Amino acid sequence: MSLQSFKRTLSAPKYFNVNTALDFINDCEPIFKLKGKLEPHFLLDLSKMKRASMLGILLIYKIIDFAMSNRCFNSPVLKYEDDSEDELERFGFRELIFDYVDNAKIEDRDYKKLKVTFSDNFIIAPQALLRSEQYSQSRLNKIYFPAIEDYYKENPKAVDMIFLVFSEVLLNFWEHAVADTKSIIVANGNKQNIEIACADTGNGIITTLGTHLAEFNYSGDRILREAIKKGVTSKSMTNHMGYGLWVLDEIVTRTKGKLHIYSQGVYYYNERGKKKTGKCGYWQGTVIYISLPLSSPVTWADIEPKENKELELQINWA
Amino acid sequence: MKEIILDKYSPIISDKLVGDEIYNLIRSELARGQKVSVDLKLIKSMATFCAKQIFGRLYLELGSEKFFNTIILKNASDDVKAIIRIGIQSALEER
Numbered sequence: 001m002s003l004q005s006f007k008r009t010l011s012a013p014k015y016f017n018v019n020t021a022l023d024f025i026n027d028c029e030p031i032f033k034l035k036g037k038l039e040p041h042f043l044l045d046l047s048k049m050k051r052a053s054m055l056g057i058l059l060i061y062k063i064i065d066f067a068m069s070n071r072c073f074n075s076p077v078l079k080y081e082d083d084s085e086d087e088l089e090r091f092g093f094r095e096l097i098f099d100y101v102d103n104a105k106i107e108d109r110d111y112k113k114l115k116v117t118f119s120d121n122f123i124i125a126p127q128a129l130l131r132s133e134q135y136s137q138s139r140l141n142k143i144y145f146p147a148i149e150d151y152y153k154e155n156p157k158a159v160d161m162i163f164l165v166f167s168e169v170l171l172n173f174w175e176h177a178v179a180d181t182k183s184i185i186v187a188n189g190n191k192q193n194i195e196i197a198c199a200d201t202g203n204g205i206i207t208t209l210g211t212h213l214a215e216f217n218y219s220g221d222r223i224l225r226e227a228i229k230k231g232v233t234s235k236s237m238t239n240h241m242g243y244g245l246w247v248l249d250e251i252v253t254r255t256k257g258k259l260h261i262y263s264q265g266v267y268y269y270n271e272r273g274k275k276k277t278g279k280c281g282y283w284q285g286t287v288i289y290i291s292l293p294l295s296s297p298v299t300w301a302d303i304e305p306k307e308n309k310e311l312e313l314q315i316n317w318a
Numbered sequence: 319m320k321e322i323i324l325d326k327y328s329p330i331i332s333d334k335l336v337g338d339e340i341y342n343l344i345r346s347e348l349a350r351g352q353k354v355s356v357d358l359k360l361i362k363s364m365a366t367f368c369a370k371q372i373f374g375r376l377y378l379e380l381g382s383e384k385f386f387n388t389i390i391l392k393n394a395s396d397d398v399k400a401i402i403r404i405g406i407q408s409a410l411e412e413r
Contacts, residue, residue, distance in 0.1 A: 137333055145329050149362075160397055163363040167332040171365035174333055239337075239371040241408045247366070300363075300400035308403055313377075314386035315402070317394060318355070 006077070007041040010063070012049040012084070016056030018195075018260060018289060024056070025262050026281030028063050034072035042073040044101070046084040054124065054188040055197045055289050057091045062199040064100050065182060066284070076101055091186070092117060092126050111182065116147040123151045125187040129173060129198075140170070148187060152294070155191070161251065161297035162187075162194055165290055168244040169198050172288075175240070176208055193293050201285035206264040208234040220266040221277035228268060247303060248290060254298045258291040319390075320352040328360035337371040344376060348388055359393035369405025377406045378413060 010027055013020040044064065049056075067073055078101040080088075088094035092114050100106055111128035118124070127144045130136050145163065152159045166185075173183060185198040205227050206220050212234045213223060226232050228249045233242035245261075249270055252259040256272040263286040269276045322343055327336055347354045377385045394402065 137336065141328065141330065149329065160362055160395070163330050164397070167330045167363045167365040167368075170330075170332040171334075171367050175367065239334075239367050239374070241366050241370055241405070243366040243404065243408075299397045300404075301396040304400040304404065308400070308407055311403065311407060313403060313406055314382035315399075315406070316386050316390045317399065318390045318392045 005041060006043040008039065009043040009045055011045040012052070012056065012060060014048050014050050016049050016052040016060075016087075018053060018055055018258065018291070021055055021059060021260070021287075021289070022262075022267065022280055024059055025267075025283050025287070028059075028283060029265075029281035031063060031067055031072055032282055032284040034067070035070040036072075038071050038074040040074045042067075042076040044076060044078050046078065046080040046088075049080075049084040049087060051083070052087040052091075054091050054126075054186045054195060057088060057093050058184065058186050058197050058199050059287065060088075061093050061097055061100075061184065062201060062287075064097055065106075066201045068100050068105070069182075090119065091124055091188075106182070108182075111184070114184065116144065118151075122188060122190050123148065127185050129170070129183045129185055131174075131182075152191070152194075155294055155297070157299065158194075158294040158297040160299045161255075161292065161294075162196070164299055165196055165248060165251065165292070168248055169196065169288060169290075172244050173198055173200060176202065176205075176234070176286075189294075192295065193291065195289065195291045197287070197289040199285070199287040201283075204264040204283075204285050205261070206266065220264065221268075221279065224261065224263065224266045224268045225277055247300070248288075250303050251292070251298050252290060254302070255293050255296060257293055258289070260287075260289040262287040319355055320347040320350075321355045321357060322347065323357040323359075325357075325360045329362040331361060331364040331368045334367070334371065337368040340368075341372045341375060344372070344389065348380075353388050353390070355390040355392055357392045358395075358398055361398055362395070364398060364401050366401060366404055366408075369401045370408050372405070373402045374405040374407075374409025378409050 088097055099110060108130050114126040114128055116125040149159050183200045187196045189195060206223050209227050210223050228245045230246040231242045233240040249259055252270050253273040259270040261268040262283050265279060265282040267278055267280045344354055
């Protein structure tokens, strides 16, 4: 089938990384309106992709997951070349993505093939987040985190910072992206820097927090800025404290890292402390990407408000 | 004194079900009239949600004096201490 015959094409850019992710997310928007449409003649064109970051690969996986799980397309076609296939393979996603396009359905067992690998001094660590059983919890603590801790063992404070980020990203996913039953969290890094990303197609920050802030009639980007603030949560008077996104933002600022959040047509960027929100293509759910330099890690002991440390709480520490 | 070692939940506590499990473990021992020592040696981090879910709730339910007298938190790193303080403080603010 020639390119001209396809009704709809989604293309991955030549260099698919954090700088080109926004364009791809913009291009994904129409797909979220195609639930149940079984639209024919769709092409996912990865052939121009020469090099990808794990964020790019994660976005490719997640849009395919959404499209196939929601019957957006009938018999989609995947086009790729050696370079693009190699990139999918490098991050451990080749089989998953190929199987999805071929079979339209992926079982939990297919996700269990994802594993931590080491290549050219990089650690590449994808991990499925499956809600169907305790598999993910057990694997995270017994295999995934120990592998990351071992890789960064010469920098124990960096390990603490990385685990802080994971604890909040994971909690946010488990508690807020409830509609998403199959997501993947990925980490990729070397001794100087680590990237962590998670993408879901659940309810999205704008919907969950927007309901809570309905009386203010805020725009989407204002809602996203509110979500980053300390103490703002969609579930007040519960165990949710509204500290998760705030502490990630704080760590990124202090380490001069990057935090990119995309959700339901808006984005938030914090790059080395410079913050920006804006409009983008609609992504059903939330994409969160963090990049952290590891030379001067920051943890809760550095961030905890001074007044908190001085509280007269009766805690018996031993 | 009943010792509860949280090694099996290490290195990160970031799940509501796990938080419930730990809370219930501590609570059931306290209900038996036991003092409890919670060993956090291998816990490197905890979601703030879980800190409030476990320790914030216990602090509110027991009151500060009983919390201090019946629960010992052992081998917590500075980071974990900070997270627990934040969780307790948040619970107190919503009281």
